[in-house]
Amino acid sequence: MSMKKSPAELKSIFEKYAAKEGDPDQLSKDELKQLVQTEFPNLLKGPTTLDDLFQELDKNGDGEVSFEEFQALIKKISQ
Ligand SMILES: [Ca+2]
Ligand SMILES: [Ca+2]
Numbered sequence: 001m002s003m004k005k006s007p008a009e010l011k012s013i014f015e016k017y018a019a020k021e022g023d024p025d026q027l028s029k030d031e032l033k034q035l036v037q038t039e040f041p042n043l044l045k046g047p048t049t050l051d052d053l054f055q056e057l058d059k060n061g062d063g064e065v066s067f068e069e070f071q072a073l074i075k076k077i078s079q
Pocket of ligand 1: 017018019020021022023024025026027028031
């Protein structure tokens with residue numbers, strides 16, 4: 001399965017999952033979990049757990065991942 005997605009696709013993926021609960025512009029841990037498990041399951045096949053990933057992405061520690069913070073994941077999957 002290819003991990004490659006266009007920037008527009010990534011933005012629409014973020015928006016689709018971020019809108020599921022709470023703030024529609026932010027991913028909660030549950031939303032991130034659904035996003036990663038559905039769209040990027042390979043990310044969790046290594047030693048990285050969802051908790052690790054969430055902590056890594058949530059740079060300002062507010063318990064949600066903004067689209068800006070999500071960029072780090074995009075970078076990770078496009079390597
Ligand atoms: Ca949300
Ligand atoms: Ca955050």
